[in-house]
Amino acid sequence: PLYHKVIKKRKKVLAHDERNECQIGDRVRISETRPLSKLKRWKVDEIIERTE
Template identity: 50%
Template structure:
């Protein structure tokens, strides 16, 4: 079974070797027929502490590393503008 890959933005990098990535999804509401945005935060493994707040990254599923970490950052999409 292939691993899921998600795109999101780093919202926290305060933990060691961990970043919190906010992933936003858009869908059409079944009744209102209006586009709705929902977001969810994932704890992702960052081995070298190289990603900072505001960076756009891709994360991928992996085996559990801790109570909350089941994702790993695999690629940087765009650096945060300073």
């Protein structure tokens, strides 16, 4: 950034959860992969933080 400000960005993406273990609100690490469907280009690598 021009003025050395810290900027955080968030974006919702569709990611493939192969083992179906994620819940709504979980924080996960994703990685880019080949296109799996029309909108899915990401897969879930690990769950960082679970919601209760």
